[in-house]
Amino acid sequence: MSNPLVRPIIINPYARLFISLLLFIVLISSGLSLLHYQFVKTMKASTSDLANQLINKTENILVHSENTSLLISDLLGKPCTKKMIEKMQNVVAEGLYLRNTSVFRDGKIYCSSAPEVVGMPIRTADKFYTRHILLFTDRFVTKGVPLFALRIDRNNLGIVTIIDGRYVQNMLEIMNNRAGKLVSYLKVGDSWIEGSGEVHNTILPELNFVTSLQGRRMPVNIIVGVKGSSLWKQFWSEYWFVISSVALASLLCAIFIYQILSRPYKTKTVLRKALKRNEFMPWLQGVVDKNGKICGAEVLMRWQNRDNKIISPDIFIPAAEESGLIVPMTSSLLQPLQHFLLQNLEALPADFVLSINISKFHFQDMRLAEECRNFLNPFPEKAISLCLEITERELIEQTPLTDELLKQLHNMGVKIAIDDFGTGHASFNYLKAFKVDFLKIDRSYINTIGTPSVSASLVDIIINMAKKLEIDVVAEGVENKEQADYVIKHSVNKLQGFYYHKPVPLLKFGELLNNDL
Numbered sequence: 001m002s003n004p005l006v007r008p009i010i011i012n013p014y015a016r017l018f019i020s021l022l023l024f025i026v027l028i029s030s031g032l033s034l035l036h037y038q039f040v041k042t043m044k045a046s047t048s049d050l051a052n053q054l055i056n057k058t059e060n061i062l063v064h065s066e067n068t069s070l071l072i073s074d075l076l077g078k079p080c081t082k083k084m085i086e087k088m089q090n091v092v093a094e095g096l097y098l099r100n101t102s103v104f105r106d107g108k109i110y111c112s113s114a115p116e117v118v119g120m121p122i123r124t125a126d127k128f129y130t131r132h133i134l135l136f137t138d139r140f141v142t143k144g145v146p147l148f149a150l151r152i153d154r155n156n157l158g159i160v161t162i163i164d165g166r167y168v169q170n171m172l173e174i175m176n177n178r179a180g181k182l183v184s185y186l187k188v189g190d191s192w193i194e195g196s197g198e199v200h201n202t203i204l205p206e207l208n209f210v211t212s213l214q215g216r217r218m219p220v221n222i223i224v225g226v227k228g229s230s231l232w233k234q235f236w237s238e239y240w241f242v243i244s245s246v247a248l249a250s251l252l253c254a255i256f257i258y259q260i261l262s263r264p265y266k267t268k269t270v271l272r273k274a275l276k277r278n279e280f281m282p283w284l285q286g287v288v289d290k291n292g293k294i295c296g297a298e299v300l301m302r303w304q305n306r307d308n309k310i311i312s313p314d315i316f317i318p319a320a321e322e323s324g325l326i327v328p329m330t331s332s333l334l335q336p337l338q339h340f341l342l343q344n345l346e347a348l349p350a351d352f353v354l355s356i357n358i359s360k361f362h363f364q365d366m367r368l369a370e371e372c373r374n375f376l377n378p379f380p381e382k383a384i385s386l387c388l389e390i391t392e393r394e395l396i397e398q399t400p401l402t403d404e405l406l407k408q409l410h411n412m413g414v415k416i417a418i419d420d421f422g423t424g425h426a427s428f429n430y431l432k433a434f435k436v437d438f439l440k441i442d443r444s445y446i447n448t449i450g451t452p453s454v455s456a457s458l459v460d461i462i463i464n465m466a467k468k469l470e471i472d473v474v475a476e477g478v479e480n481k482e483q484a485d486y487v488i489k490h491s492v493n494k495l496q497g498f499y500y501h502k503p504v505p506l507l508k509f510g511e512l513l514n515n516d517l
C-alpha cells in the first residue's frame, strides 16, 4: 500500500498533464497575443510615419512644379514667338522636375518648350483627375517612364506641364527599401505607381495595416501597408527571438508546474487536510473484567482516508506528534465519542472507564482540562469515568502547569493511566506525582507469559509493585487463555487484548455493549 502521508498535490497524472498543458496554452497564447499587439502597433505607426513623409515629399514635388509652370501664365493667349519659347524653356530648366511645359488653345498645343509637340491635341479635362492631374506612362521619348501632367485651364486657353515621375518613383523605392517590410503606392485617380515605376490602372493589391493619406495641396493619395502574404513571415522575422523565448518560457513554466503538482504535500498539510475533512475517527477496544465482561474501552484513532481505506495509527501518529497536530486530532475524537456514549448510556456497565491516549504535548495545554470538563458535562454522575493514558516512553515533565492541570483533572474525577508500562523509565516519584490510577502492562511482557523468558517474571514484579502503590493494573495485549488465566490468578482485574476484543468502529462497539448486557 502506498504511504498515505505521501500524497501528490494532484494525484491523477492525466489531470496534472491537462493542467500543465492548459497553462502552457494560456501562457503561450497570451504571450503571442501581446507580441502581436505590439507588432500591429509598431506596423501601424510605421505605415503612418512613412505615408506622412511620402505625401509631403510628393506634394512638394508637384506643388513646386505647378508653381514653376505658373510662371508662364502671363504668356497665355500670346502668339508663340521665339522669345516665348525661350522663356518656357528657361522655366523648364529652372523647374527641377519638369519635362516640358506648353500652352494650349481649344485643346491643341500652340506653343511649347518642346517644339515637337506643338499642334498635338491634349486630352480633354475630364480625363484628368479632378480636371487637374494625370498619371500616365511615357510611350514616346523615355518609354515606360511614369509622367504626371498638370493642367491649368483659363477659359479656352491653358497650360499643361509634364513632370518626370521618376523623382516620385525613386522616392517610393528608396522609402520602401528603407522601411524594409512596407510597400507604398502613389495613386492619382484610378492610376497608381509603386517603386518599380510602372503605372497601373487596376485595383490596388490587398495590404495590411494600411495608412492612406490624401494630399492637402494636390489631389493625390499615398497608400502604405504590408502585403498580406508576408504578414506572418514579417511577424516571425521581427520577433523570432522573443517568440522563441516566450515559447520556451511557457514550456518551462508548464514543466515546472507539472513537477510542483506531482510533488507530495508536506506531511503536516496532508494531516491538516484530513483533519479538516473529519477523516480521523475513534475506534474502541473493549477492556474486560476477570469474567470477560466489558468494563471499559480504549479509544484508538483510525484514519479513514478519501479512498475509504482505514489507516493504522502506527503510520500517522508519529507524524502527527512531530507536527503538533496530535492535539487537535485527539480533541476531534471527543465529540463523536460523547455522542456515541450518550446514545448508549443504558448499555454501559457500571463504572465504565473510557481511556484515551494523550500525547505529552496535550499535557502541556490547560485546554485539556476544559475539554475533559466539556466531555463529561452531559453525563449523569458516575455514569462513566474518563481516563487519560500517557505512555511511559514519553514521560511528562513536571511543571507548575502540569501540576495545576492534574489538580483540575483529579478534581473532576479524571483518571490517569501509564500506558506501555515496563517499556520506559517511570520512577516511583513519577507515579506518585501524577497520582496514577492505572498501570497498563505493555503487551510485550504479557506475550512472554508461558515462555521461559525473564520478562515473564517482570510481570509479577510490576503487579506486586502496583499492589504496593495501590494502583490498578490493566494487562494489555492478552492474546490467549493462558495469558488471561495467568494475570487473573495474579489479581489483575482488567484485561485488554485480541483474546477478548479487537478495536472496532463505534457502531460495532455499540453492538458489543448490547450483547454483553
Ligand SMILES: Nc1nc2c(ncn2[C@@H]2O[C@H](COP(=O)(O)O[C@H]3[C@@H](O)[C@H](n4cnc5c(=O)[nH]c(N)nc54)O[C@@H]3COP(=O)(O)O)[C@@H](O)[C@H]2O)c(=O)[nH]1
Pocket (backbone or CB within 6 Å): 285, 298, 299, 300, 301, 302, 312, 313, 314, 317, 326, 330, 357, 358, 359, 419, 420, 440, 443, 476, 477, 478, 479, 496, 497, 498, 499, 503
Ligand atoms: N497519541 C495517540 N496514540 C494513539 C491513538 N490511537 C492509537 N494510538 C497509538 O498508536 C499505536 C498503535 O495503535 P493500534 O494500531 O490501534 O494498536 C492498538 C491495539 O490494536 C493493539 N492491541 C491491543 N490488543 C492487542 C493484542 O492482543 N495483540 C496485538 N498484537 N495488539 C493489540 O495495541 C495498541 C494499543 O496500544 P496502547 O495504546 O499502547 O494500549 C499504539 O501505540 C497506540 O497507543 C490516539 O488516539 N492517540
